[in-house]
Amino acid sequence: GQQVMQIPQYQHVQEGEDFTTYCNSSTTLSNIQWYKQRPGGHPVFLIQLVKSGEVKKQKRLTFQFGEAKKNSSLHITATQTTDVGTYFCAGTGNQFYFGTGTSLTVIP
Amino acid sequence: EAGVVQSPRYKIIEKKQPVAFWCNPISGHNTLYWYRQNLGQGPELLIRYENEEAVDDSQLPKDRFSAERLKGVDSTLKIQPAELGDSAVYLCASSSTGTAIFGEQYFGPGTRLTVT
Numbered sequence: 488g489q490q491v492m493q494i495p496q497y498q499h500v501q502e503g504e505d506f507t508t509y510c511n512s513s514t515t516l517s518n519i520q521w522y523k524q525r526p527g528g529h530p531v532f533l534i535q536l537v538k539s540g541e542v543k544k545q546k547r548l549t550f551q552f553g554e555a556k557k558n559s560s561l562h563i564t565a566t567q568t569t570d571v572g573t574y575f576c577a578g579t580g581n582q583f584y585f586g587t588g589t590s591l592t593v594i595p
Numbered sequence: 596e597a598g599v600v601q602s603p604r605y606k607i608i609e610k611k612q613p614v615a616f617w618c619n620p621i622s623g624h625n626t627l628y629w630y631r632q633n634l635g636q637g638p639e640l641l642i643r644y645e646n647e648e649a650v651d652d653s654q655l656p657k658d659r660f661s662a663e664r665l666k667g668v669d670s671t672l673k674i675q676p677a678e679l680g681d682s683a684v685y686l687c688a689s690s691s692t693g694t695a696i697f698g699e700q701y702f703g704p705g706t707r708l709t710v711t
Contacts, residue, residue, distance in 0.1 A: 577697075585639070
């Protein structure tokens with residue numbers, strides 16, 4: 488069945504360092520979404536990518552959708568303590584699946 | 596604008612007991628989703644409604660789980676009887692698009708269920 492994996496599972500960075508999480512699907516996706524979930528909170532929508540090779544930016548966040556539409560990445564430049572949380576990708580293939588998530592800790 | 600409302604926020608029950616969760620989506624959102632999130636994992640889609648029709652319930656354990664959205668607005672998710680493995684956070688989400696491509700989803704705060 489369809490699986491959406493993310494790496495790394497955990498990432499600790501010093502404030503100011505960059506951070507990247509990678510999302511890989513076993514099947515081709517029609518779209519990919521990214522969500523952020525703060526500790527004890529609920530997922531909050533960040534962005535949706537639809538086109539092959541698409542790149543979108545939101546301030547310090549850069550999102551990419553792979554050419555084959557089977558992978559995606561989220562890159563945060565110069566992390567801040569407010570970036571702490573778990574980042575999930577979620578994709579639509581034959582089903583809709585959330586990825587396994589990457590938990591980001593930012594050390595002040 | 597009010598967000599997605601869920602109740603209760605917390606529920607503790609003994610195994611074999613029934614439990615129900617309620618969700619009120621954002622006004623005007625025709626698509627409603629129920630997810631289950633286990634600790635340290637991503638949300639798992641249980642069922643998706645387009646208005647009052649359940650269009651995707653393939654991952655809903657139908658032997659003990661049921662859901663309804665009678666008037667296409669509020670929804671209830673029920674578990675009967677509950678098992679220890681049902682302990683999780685149950686999230687409700689809604690969106691305004693109802694195509695095959697899932698739209699931007701707005702999540703409620705969730706109900707944390709503990710089965711003892």
